[in-house]
Amino acid sequence: MPRLVALLLPLALTACDRADMVSQPKSRTWDSNPFFPQGQTMRLPAPGSVPRAAPDQPVPQPASASPALLARGQERYEVFCTPCHGGAGLGDGMIVKRGYPRPPSFDEARLREAPARALYDVIGNGKGTMLSYAAQVPPADRWAIVAYIRALQVSQGASLASLPAEDQAKVAAAGRASASGEQR
Numbered sequence: 398m399p400r401l402v403a404l405l406l407p408l409a410l411t412a413c414d415r416a417d418m419v420s421q422p423k424s425r426t427w428d429s430n431p432f433f434p435q436g437q438t439m440r441l442p443a444p445g446s447v448p449r450a451a452p453d454q455p456v457p458q459p460a461s462a463s464p465a466l467l468a469r470g471q472e473r474y475e476v477f478c479t480p481c482h483g484g485a486g487l488g489d490g491m492i493v494k495r496g497y498p499r500p501p502s503f504d505e506a507r508l509r510e511a512p513a514r515a516l517y518d519v520i521g522n523g524k525g526t527m528l529s530y531a532a533q534v535p536p537a538d539r540w541a542i543v544a545y546i547r548a549l550q551v552s553q554g555a556s557l558a559s560l561p562a563e564d565q566a567k568v569a570a571a572g573r574a575s576a577s578g579e580q581r
Contacts, residue, residue, distance in 0.1 A: 456536035458513060462544040470545030473538045477530055486549040498526050503546050504553045516543045 424430050424438040433440065459466055475484075483489040486503035493499050501508060508516075520539045523529040534542065557565055 456540060458517070459540055459544065462548070466541050466544050467548055469538065470541035470543070470548075473534060473542050474545045477534060478542065481527070485553070486546060500525075500527065503550055509550050513540075513543050513547070516546060 426439045428438045429436050430438040478486075479490055480492050481488070481490040481497065481500050482503065483493075488500045488502045490500075503509075517539050519527065520534055520542060521529060521531045521536070530539075557568060560568065
């Protein structure tokens with residue numbers, strides 16, 4: 398008897414109506430629906446929503462580099478880029494010191510001349526040994542990082558005399574603090 402029940406139970410369960418969404422009442426995309434004001438089942442997406450199929454919608458490049466954009470770029474650069482590229486963008490980050498292939502310096506002529514969009518695309522798609530950071534860095538932050546990289550590139554060729562007097566004093570103070578720290 399228990400064997401007979403064990404054989405008939407699965408057979409009995411397959412005869413049941415499927416209790417999933419297939420057998421439930423529903424509206425199709427183009428059906429009329431009196432519940433909504435326009436009488437349509439299909440609704441317009443909410444303003445600012447991003448389709449799940451294409452979450453990486455392009456974000457236009459900012460027209461200018463504001464202090465807030467550069468600060469955000471510096472913060473994101475320090476999180477995601479310094480392990481390989483180093484703080485000054487010279488390709489001497491910590492993992493390079495541990496044997497990872499050296500990335501190019503942002504001070505190279507070809508990267509100074511590269512369009513900002515090319516740097517943005519490398520962050521999102523990766524290139525060479527650099528993996529894509531599309532999942533970690535949103536498009537707006539990629540532009541912030543590109544702006545900060547451009548600021549690093551400008552700073553590499555800047556002379557101390559080209560800085561405002563207030564910044565020259567800060568650099569001199571930092572140099573004195575560094576020298577006194579080395580003598581300890």
